[in-house]
Amino acid sequence: MTPFIRLHPADDVVIARSQLVGGALAEHVTVKGLVPPGHKVAMRDIATGEPVRRYNQIIGFASRPIAAGEHVHTHNLDIGAEGGAFARDYAFGADVKPPVPRRQATFMGIRRPDGRVATRNYIGILSSVNCSATAARAIADHFSRQTNPAALADFPNVDGVVALTHGTGCGMDTEGLGMQLLERTLAGYATHANFAGVLVVGLGCEANQINAWLAHSSLREGDSLRVFNIQDTGGTRRTVEKGIALVREMLPRANAVKREPCDASHITIGLQCGGSDGYSGISANPALGAAVDLLVAHGGTAILSETPEIYGAEHLLTRRAVTREVGEKLIARIRWWEHYTKINEGEMNNNPSPGNKAGGLTTILEKSLGAVAKGGTTNLEAVYEYAEAVAAKGFVYMDTPGYDPVSATGQVAGGANLICFTTGRGSAYGCAPAPSLKLATNTALWQRQEEDMDINCGEIVDGQASVAEMGERIFRLVLATASGEATKSERHGYGQNEFVPWQVGAVM
Known part of the structure; x- marks a missing residue:
């Protein structure tokens, strides 16, 4: 394995697979100084104000000249004078795909009198x-x-x-x-x-x-x-x-209930990421996206959320919107958030958090591009407001804050009967009454906090598994969890304190 990861041929940066020291080679470029794992190295000289690309998407603009081989992070990269509001091509529906062939799988669920199926009781x-x-x-x-x-x-x-x-x-x-x-x-x-x-x-x-x-x-x-x-x-x-x-x-x-074989179409997953790092968009998030594609093929539903954490990547979702109306509803929520943060004297780039930045994420644009990978590649069927009942099948979006307990609370209120939560820095989280699976983005986290993690997606970074293989493993774990297998967070007793409804408006 190379000591770095290139995500796209047109990218201006590569990602350190492990700590890089000065003098090491990253492709044809000599690294200048220490670069922590998960952080970025410039592959060319970049002038002040020039865009910097990762995933072949703009993650920010150079705030000062960046030399090839230099560590790219908060000291030399920001979201630019426009605050991330540069033009993006929403191309509503441009990437809509024909329906995939329906697949069949079952889990041991609890069927309610009205026909709904529970994963817990x-x-x-x-x-x-x-x-x-x-x-x-x-x-x-x-x-x-x-x-x-x-x-x-x-x-x-x-x-x-x-x-x-x-x-x-x-x-x-x-x-x-x-x-x-x-x-x-x-x-x-x-x-x-x-x-x-x-x-x-x-x-x-x-x-x-x-x-x-x-x-x-x-x-x-x-x-x-x-x-x-x-x-x-x-x-x-x-x-x-x-x-x-x-x-x-x-x-x-x-x-007076018993578990019985139920179609996987009754599973609704809330997708979460918290404590993200530079590997999130490389391993756990795309692997979860692959699992989402499998769930959708089996007739199930996945809810992507955290609107402040898709900011700068929303154009990748509008291209998948089944109608222009669905895409425009998503953009309307983005505009609401821009206004909401402004009147509260904040900005969209107050995210990433300090922990995200320590893990290699520099701007909200970079974080968002990795975060949307959780949603897989299928069509965007609907957009919901916070805690609205989710009726559509397939991949959908719910407007929520980026703060995980608040976001997941909205998803569960909307009907999610299971949560999948990716993390690179480490998470301690559960979500009663919906079981929560935690997916580690890197092996070091898995080794350090295995008692809290349910699966190690760091195997992708280590070259031991592909994204597709890990997606299949996640999907099988989802079926087992929906059938009653306890998650790590359930064993620890998490879930009651993480109920946090979104509070907006003046406290009188």
């Missing part, structure tokens, strides 16, 4: 407002297998009772966008296939009134959805006692 306790979070957690804690194993001893088919609480629900405009997002998120979780039953616990006087939420969400109480308030019930103790009693009523029905 939980009972959920949701809070309408932060004020009821403590009571909601106390109800779930009573059924903890770690502290009270007897509580669920007779219900082996129930994966657990989880409390999903949050820090909002009041101090907000009852008619504003923030409330709409919260209502939509809670509704998505309250009706999620992976929940056999849900309790919603409120305080009573909050802005997010439970009765209003039920009406706005076209929901009503029943055997699988119960709601009540602390103030009406008579305080915290009585609320916890009532919640425990209601869960006990739900448990026999929740336990």
Whole structure:
């Protein structure tokens, strides 16, 4: 293997496979100084203001002269005077493909009475407002297998009772966008296939009134959805006692399920990347994209998100949009984000994070070009707003922030029953009620944090596996996970604290 990786013949940079020292050769160029693994080396002299390409796409502009062989990073590359808003050819639908032949695969799923299929079988306790979070957690804690194993001893088919609480629900405009997002998120979780039953616990006087939420969400109480308030019930103790009693009523029905062969078309994956590095766009992200192509061929659905982290690469998605309307809806969300960051005195390039930069990513343009690889190569069927119910099959997009817990919360609210999360710097994350698979981009991370990682995509960088081979392995792991095989994050108990609805607007 060469000590560097060239991604495209027209690229101005190559990527260090391992640390390069001064005097080493990268192709025909002598390296000048130390270049960390995953970082970039210039293959030609680049003048100030010239674009720099990786993936044969612009990742930024030289902020000062760059000599061939020099380390290319934040000290000499930025997104330019236009802040990344240079012209891009959206070419709506130009790369749309004919449908691929349908393939068949099955997993052992849990079929609900309405025909939906679950990958897990939980009972959920949701809070309408932060004020009821403590009571909601106390109800779930009573059924903890770690502290009270007897509580669920007779219900082996129930994966657990989880409390999903949050820090909002009041101090907000009852008619504003923030409330709409919260209502939509809670509704998505309250009706999620992976929940056999849900309790919603409120305080009573909050802005997010439970009765209003039920009406706005076209929901009503029943055997699988119960709601009540602390103030009406008579305080915290009585609320916890009532919640425990209601869960006990739900448990026999929740336990009366069995896994059975189900078509892979019932799998909906939320695609995430966090703690990305210079290898993310080389190994784990394209390998996940290959797995997505396989899932789509089997009739399933994959949701790409994190709008601030596709910025600069959105033109690669609009070219795959099945209609101009779908492509323009994506661009409308990009324009919303440009406005949103501006009025908050920020900019789109405040991402990558310090950890991303330490791993070799320099600009949001570079990060985005690697991030979109998670979405594979099939047609973009639809674009959704945050936490909207995903009805389309195939590859779709949901507008979310780049912050992983917020983004994944929106995807699960939209119906994702499994999360695939790539990481290069290392991640500790889970997402109840949807199991979360973590994909390491490099072998060093795998060796360091194997207890948190489910698969090592660093084998691609090491020359031990191809992207297609790794994509097939990821797809098979998805089927096994959807069938009930526990992920590393589930074994560690992750999932309850990572429920983070997107909060926008003034806190009043």
